[in-house]
Amino acid sequence: MLKGIAAAPGIGIGQVHLIELKSREEETDNSQLLHGPEEIQAELARLEEALGRAKRDLEELAAKTRQEIGEAEAGIFNAHILMLTDPTFITGVKEKIQVEKKNAARAVEEVAEAIASSFAALDDDLFRERAADIRDVAARLLDNLAGGARRAREMKAGSIVVARELTPSLAANFSRNTVAGIATEIGGPTSHTAIVARALGIPAVVGVQGLMDRARDGDLAIIDGSAGVVYLNPGSEQLEEYKKKKAVLEEGRRDSKYAGPARTRDGRHIEVAANIRNAAEVKIALEYGAGGVGLFRTEFLFMNRDEPPGEEEQFLTYKEVVAAFQGRPVVVRTLDIGGDKHLPYLNMDHEENPFLGLRGLRLCLARQDLFKTQLRALFRAAGYGNLKIMFPMVTTLEEVKLARAIMEETRQELERAGVNIGRPETGIMIEVPAAALAAEVLAREVDFFSIGTNDLAQYTLAVDRGNERVAGMYDACHPAVLQLIDMTVEAAHRYGKWVGLCGELGSEIQAAPLLVGLGLDEISMSPVFIPPMKEAINKIAYHEARELVRRLLKLPGPAEVRAALSKLV
Known part of the structure; x- marks a missing residue:
């Protein structure tokens, strides 16, 4: 049993789907310096193309989120679109390409991490959330620079998503049909993961210390989003108890006749x-x-x-x-x-x-x-x-x-x-x-x-x-x-x-x-x-x-x- 912060109520039971984002070294392994103005111009063109694709992706994701989740959650991605045009970010990336002769992926990673680290160092949860946003935008750009190769592997229906932290982009693509529960090592009740999970009705627990050291792909897990508890490989009695609780909750939710008032016999x-x-x-x-x-x-x-x-x-x-x-x-x-x-x-x-x-x-x-x-x-x-x-x-x-x-x-x-x-x-x-x-x-x-x-x-x-x-x-x-x-x-x-x-x-x-x-x-x-x-x-x-x-x-x-x-x- 691992304790965390109750982020979204409900009970989820399923197999762990571990999400481990690639390290920055893997994402930007092409560290060779550029040679001559032609390579620099080509890299700048690749950057512009990736920026355009990322903007279109985010506009589609914002529209989908607005329709399926809500206006407030869609605002997360509108903010990401603004980041793609932020002069501090874009100018910094272009300077690294033109002056330091770094490839676009390395330039994006270094500038984004410098900005994100400055936010993350501040003693304020809201600023730390902004750091996560910047890294999410950078990851999307890296994805587009790599031709869309950086995709999360396919998830089985009814999975328990376990991650150190989840980017808003990943969380917004989840649905109750696919994800039975979410647990993250980092995050608080106001994190984007918590907000999106509550809006979608997916049980979630965040801030679970030691989670990534203990969870393994395919482990059986229970998420109790109301109590803020994660169970990894529970015993048979505990599993049966939670299956009964979950069944009671789901039966009541499906039965529309209880949408009306409660009245005794x-x-x-x-x-x-x-x-x-x-x-x-x-x-x-x-x-x-x-x-x-x-x-x-x-x-x-x-x-x-x-x-x-x-x-x-x-x-x-x-x-x-x-x-x-x-x-x-x-x-x-x-x-x-x-x-x-x-x-x-x-x-x-x-x-x-x-x-x-x-x-x-x-x-x-x-x-x-x-x-x-x-x-x-x-x-x-x-x-x-x-x-x-x-x-x-x-x-x-x-x-x-x-x-x-x-x-x-x-x-x-x-x-x-x-x-x-x-x-x-x-x-x-x-x-x-x-x-x-x-x-x-x-x-x-x-x-x-x-x-x-x-x-x-x-x-x-x-x-x-x-x-x-x-x-x-x-x-x-x-x-x-x-x-x-x-x-x-x-x-x-x-x-x-x-x-x-x-x-x-x-x-x-x-x-x-x-x-x-x-x-x-x-x-x-x-x-x-x-x-x-x-x-x-x-x-x-x-x-x-x-x-x-x-x-x-x-x-x-x-x-x-x-x-x-x-x-x-």
Whole structure:
């Protein structure tokens, strides 16, 4: 088992197709110097011809990507076209041919690598992505200079693509029919590989250290793109377990009858929504039948950059997501940084225990400049659809009142300036035991609750789920956690407020009877789990699930709860 970064959700099982790009020495092995003006002119002509072919290739690839994936992904290749005409690049290549008498392939490689290395040396993921773009453009030019000889070997259907890194050109040519999963040694959640994989619905894990040393062509592999894990040559029991999980996901996806709402046998409607990180994930959420967005994790807009996103950038992102769901609810969580996430440009002091420190709403209240910028963008985007604002890591009533006061101040400023805004509902996350215990008091102050089971379980059980020495004690099905959820739902409903759940427990299909019986109005999850969750809900009677929950709450531990649930599936 190799751990990496969850880049695109889902499960892929297949044989490894190892992609090892040729070394630069192999690509440019013709290192003899040019002789005389005729050879130089001939090499310049070869370069111009290769540039023209590369431009045409990229235009076709951009058009194909725009049609099959989306406008944002096509923009990657429009940027590549611009690189082909960049004076710094083209002039540098021509000078090496004319002055240093290098052949075109060697000249392209040396200039591109010099530019790419300067970007890669910068301490910023976005600049490092630009380095990958430059190398991709250079590889395409080298391909054309070699007469198209540098082609990836044919791939069998259902392959697991394994590579040190993937160029955008390679990734954009993949399809779900050919590629069952992707794993790379280099990359992050904002890499082109991750973006394209999510858009295509191909499970992907990136940033897997040691992957290329361990993977071999033809190895059996499992990609768990939701958990960020790669299994090489798994055992028979593990393989069967993942085959069952994959079958459940694929059956639900194929069955179009679950594109509609989820409704229990006795008529209770439960909204099944998607957890997303950016606008690029909207397409796959809609494809899987999401009834809305239950959790938009906006912190990903703030990561991997040198400064926070401005109001206009945030507004355009939120507007794009809200407009795509055409009136269906989109719950946007305000900046939730701290604990396991860190933004260097915030210059936050070191904390001995960051999970109990300045994070979530606490940070927003401490950095009201960031908070008000985000609120302005959210108010503006709310004018284009059903946007709801949600505050994370709430502990006290005073925090909520202060946050709402800042919201009201921001709203009035926008109205005085004549800006078109919406009137979004305001809710809070219940992920701290104190908030669950004070749910009745908090319910009077907000429009809705959303229960974050990941942190609620972590704080209730005093278990760091990322610490392998105690992670086995972490289980959101612990009766103590379930009792907090139950009292939260009861308190909210007494005041006519709706309650969602957006933690990983919402992706557990086996837990569907428990989730229904707790009385939740909405369940939000990774998009791939939406169809099977709808199917499970449609088979459950709410009144029977309520009786089940009353029994489960009295059990001594999570093992007993899960054993009882397993008998129902």
